[in-house]
Amino acid sequence: MAKSQFSSKRAPIYRDVADDKWLNWRWQLSNRLNTADEISQVITLTDSEREALSAPGLFRVDITPYFISLIDPDDPQDPVRQQVIPTARELVPFTAMMEDSLAEDRHSPVPGLVHRYPDRVLMLVTTQCASYCRYCTRSRIVGDPSATFSRAEFEMQIEYLKRTPQVRDVLLSGGDPLVLAPRVLEEILTRLREIPHIEIVRIGSRVPVFMPMRVTDELTDMLQKFHPLWMNIHVNHPNEITAELEQACDKLTRAGIPLGNQSVLLAGVNDNVDIQRELVQKLVRIRVRPYYLYQCDLVEGAGHFRTPVAKGIEIMEGLRGHTSGYAVPQYTIDAPGGGGKIPVSPNYVLSMSDHKIILRNYEGYITTYEEPLDYDPKKAAKGRLARPEPGQSGIHGLLQGEQMFIKPEGFDTLHDRHGIQHRLKDGSKWVPLGIGSGDANEPKPE
Numbered sequence: 001m002a003k004s005q006f007s008s009k010r011a012p013i014y015r016d017v018a019d020d021k022w023l024n025w026r027w028q029l030s031n032r033l034n035t036a037d038e039i040s041q042v043i044t045l046t047d048s049e050r051e052a053l054s055a056p057g058l059f060r061v062d063i064t065p066y067f068i069s070l071i072d073p074d075d076p077q078d079p080v081r082q083q084v085i086p087t088a089r090e091l092v093p094f095t096a097m098m099e100d101s102l103a104e105d106r107h108s109p110v111p112g113l114v115h116r117y118p119d120r121v122l123m124l125v126t127t128q129c130a131s132y133c134r135y136c137t138r139s140r141i142v143g144d145p146s147a148t149f150s151r152a153e154f155e156m157q158i159e160y161l162k163r164t165p166q167v168r169d170v171l172l173s174g175g176d177p178l179v180l181a182p183r184v185l186e187e188i189l190t191r192l193r194e195i196p197h198i199e200i201v202r203i204g205s206r207v208p209v210f211m212p213m214r215v216t217d218e219l220t221d222m223l224q225k226f227h228p229l230w231m232n233i234h235v236n237h238p239n240e241i242t243a244e245l246e247q248a249c250d251k252l253t254r255a256g257i258p259l260g261n262q263s264v265l266l267a268g269v270n271d272n273v274d275i276q277r278e279l280v281q282k283l284v285r286i287r288v289r290p291y292y293l294y295q296c297d298l299v300e301g302a303g304h305f306r307t308p309v310a311k312g313i314e315i316m317e318g319l320r321g322h323t324s325g326y327a328v329p330q331y332t333i334d335a336p337g338g339g340g341k342i343p344v345s346p347n348y349v350l351s352m353s354d355h356k357i358i359l360r361n362y363e364g365y366i367t368t369y370e371e372p373l374d375y376d377p378k379k380a381a382k383g384r385l386a387r388p389e390p391g392q393s394g395i396h397g398l399l400q401g402e403q404m405f406i407k408p409e410g411f412d413t414l415h416d417r418h419g420i421q422h423r424l425k426d427g428s429k430w431v432p433l434g435i436g437s438g439d440a441n442e443p444k445p446e
């Protein structure tokens with residue numbers, strides 16, 4: 001590979017470590033730093049950081065020598081530092097803070113398997129990571145070395161997947177699947193590939209960022225036996241894009257694994273349009289497609305990282321149109337209470353009338369798109385019937401005429417007001433009499 005345009009760093013205390021150790025991921029894992037004494041050999045700790053590092057019950061701290069070397073030792077605001085070194089602000093509760101803000105546990109039919117969406121599941125395969133992000137959305141389960149998933153739980157996950165044919169996409173996460181012992185990861189992938197209806201497998205991992213030396217030829221040789229395999233990495237700031245990460249991503253893409261990036265919008269770290277633009281442009285240079293930019297979850301310990309949603313909209317306004325479409329992620333709020341991911345974006349549709357739509361572009365240019373007057377929805381292309389997705393057709397189901405309304409729980413009882421039964425209260429009166437496309441399923445009464 002040509003010489004990288006990105007830099008490499010090694011903190012002074014690691015200068016004399018031989019390359020065969022530094023470049024060995026097992027050495028990186030076993031030399032992680034986690035106490036104030038160890039960390040202060042690399043960076044000058046603030047009082048707030050020292051206080052947090054000695055607080056009881058703190059979410060686990062561990063930082064690889066590689067990743068801590070990316071920190072400017074004398075800058076308390078360093079964007080890499082803030083992601084992995086706790087401060088006293090982490091100990092402050094905030095309004096709406098929750099332990100499991102995405103209600104993942106409620107959506108788990110078996111331990112460690114989150115089945116939230118119709119055709120795909122999130123499979124938590126470990127609670128361990130190479131280093132721990134201070135804003136971790138899963139800090140309720142991640143990091144505890146005594147609480148990892150058991151063999152029996154893994155078998156239950158596989159059994160659930162076997163009997164749930166609508167699942168065509170399995171997302172391995174945790175914790176970080178790439179810290180598993182190589183043969184354990186290989187076994188998980190082998191078992192998933194034995195299930196015929198699982199079309200794609202994806203891995204969500206920050207290992208390439210925390211410990212790029214983990215991406216060895218042996219690893220990519222193993223992974224490429226399980227195609228189609230996709231991977232999302234997690235980079236939040238351009239300072240994390242190094243020669244080593246570039247090389248790891250090159251190995252993964254050469255093994256045929258398409259790479260995406262998920263980042264989190266973090267106050268004081270990357271809540272700035274110029275930083276985000278530099279980040280996404282550097283990502284596409286290393287062939288990583290920005291996928292999601294997440295609004296920070298309402299999770300314990302992450303209060304000080306939260307920004308208003310307006311900041312995210314402003315960033316998206318500064319990306320779309322201003323840079324390559326490939327470099328633009330989808331800004332997303334993972335809805336508290338288990339609503340799932342909701343895309344949020346600036347508005348580009350200004351108005352509409354009968355057959356006109358008024359749009360604006362990123363420059364503020366306002367234009368009219370004239371819609372056809374002779375479009376016949378009955379002649380629209382016919383597709384094959386999708387796999388059944390019971391009860392989750394949602395707004396699209398309304399458009400298809402499957403049903404006419406979606407009601408909050410208890411709606412009918414509430415509006416009944418204990419009144420007497422009369423002719424118009426009969427539920428069958430409210431069956432739609434012919435909406436939607438002609439061939440949609442017969443609308444059903446409530």
Ligand SMILES: *Cc1c(COP(=O)(O)O)cnc(C)c1O
Pocket residue numbers: 114115116117120121122171341
């Ligand atoms: C994010 C997530 C997925 C995957 O969502 P995509 O939008 O397909 O990337 C699946 N299940 C759960 C529970 C998730 O949180």
